[in-house]
Amino acid sequence: MNAQATTVASTESLTKVYGDRVAVDQVSMTVRRGEVYGFLGPNGAGKTTTLRMLLGLIRPTSGTASAISPVGALIEGPGFFPYLSGRANLRTLARYRGFADAEVERVLERVDLADRGDDRFKGYSLGMKQRLGVAAALMGDPDLIVLDEPTNGLDPAGMADMRALVVDLARGGQTVLLSSHLLAEVQEICDRVGIIHQGRLLREGGVAELRGGVSIRLRATPEADALAVAMRLAGDDGVRRTDDGALLLTLPPDDAPRVARELVGAGVDVHEITAAERSLEEVFFEMTSAPKEMTS
Numbered sequence: 001m002n003a004q005a006t007t008v009a010s011t012e013s014l015t016k017v018y019g020d021r022v023a024v025d026q027v028s029m030t031v032r033r034g035e036v037y038g039f040l041g042p043n044g045a046g047k048t049t050t051l052r053m054l055l056g057l058i059r060p061t062s063g064t065a066s067a068i069s070p071v072g073a074l075i076e077g078p079g080f081f082p083y084l085s086g087r088a089n090l091r092t093l094a095r096y097r098g099f100a101d102a103e104v105e106r107v108l109e110r111v112d113l114a115d116r117g118d119d120r121f122k123g124y125s126l127g128m129k130q131r132l133g134v135a136a137a138l139m140g141d142p143d144l145i146v147l148d149e150p151t152n153g154l155d156p157a158g159m160a161d162m163r164a165l166v167v168d169l170a171r172g173g174q175t176v177l178l179s180s181h182l183l184a185e186v187q188e189i190c191d192r193v194g195i196i197h198q199g200r201l202l203r204e205g206g207v208a209e210l211r212g213g214v215s216i217r218l219r220a221t222p223e224a225d226a227l228a229v230a231m232r233l234a235g236d237d238g239v240r241r242t243d244d245g246a247l248l249l250t251l252p253p254d255d256a257p258r259v260a261r262e263l264v265g266a267g268v269d270v271h272e273i274t275a276a277e278r279s280l281e282e283v284f285f286e287m288t289s290a291p292k293e294m295t296s
């Protein structure tokens with residue numbers, strides 16, 4: 001199978017300019033069949049604009065965007081009627097889009113709303129409203145589902161339900177492209193990510209690949225002496241201080257005994273030394289000077 005055959009959505013140098021603001025800047029991304037792709041970036045990074053171009057809802061200033069069809073999408077709050085039930089809302093949509101009522105039942109089951117289908121939309125929790133939106137996107141069983149910030153505004157239980165639903169969809173063979181500003185969420189449920197910041201795609205790759213394997217994490221005092229030794233061993237760019245005061249050294253974990261020896265040799269007390277896997281959050285902060293709200 002060649003790479004082309006597995007691509008379900010892609011953009012090439014995709015750009016959108018509003019006045020003098022470049023909302024999306026030369027973004028080239030590829031979504032492969034069967035994966036959960038996380039489009040990750042802080043508010044205003046250009047995620048929604050990119051997704052809207054991908055779906056053909058707005059026109060690019062330059063570059064191209066293409067996706068297989070049919071695509072199911074939840075990109076802006078779907079316009080459901082508050083006084084109709086969830087089921088009646090979906091039936092209205094189904095009629096409009098040429099689907100049978102049986103399809104409504106299938107998607108209600110899929111998002112675990114069949115039991116509450118006859119309740120008024122108005123009385124749904126935010127999480128249920130969001131799941132009904134996903135149900136609408138699932139009608140017709142599209143190969144690709146695009147969800148813009150599907151967990152935004154949900155309480156922890158609603159978020160967990162939505163994440164479980166996304167994972168379940170992917171298990172069922174559907175490709176999910178979702179946007180999120182929540183690093184931990186993306187790390188948890190996505191296979192691959194594209195990291196977007198100020199309209200530019202900074203990196204794209206597998207979550208494990210982006211996290212870049214392991215490094216050495218240590219706590220030692222006096223800190224200044226520990227830092228000097230760490231920088232001598234790992235290089236000036238190979239040492240970072242975490243928020244909780246530990247040092248992260250970009251060195252293979254096998255080097256830990258040597259690092260410990262060098263520290264002790266320099267009169268430094270070692271309180272902790274372990275192999276550490278970088279979180280996506282650390283990777284993101286290494287790449288950007290993103291605002292702190294971008295934490296999970």
Ligand SMILES: Nc1ncnc2c1ncn2[C@@H]1O[C@H](COP(=O)(O)OP(=O)(O)OP(=O)(O)O)[C@@H](O)[C@H]1O
Binds near residue numbers: 042048049
């Ligand atoms: N119709 C528009 N007219 C002018 N500027 C726009 C328009 N749509 C988006 N923008 C600007 O483009 C930039 C990217 O917005 P976009 O909504 O794509 O970001 P985002 O990553 O989806 O963030 P959010 O999660 O806040 O929606 C922002 O600076 C936004 O103000």
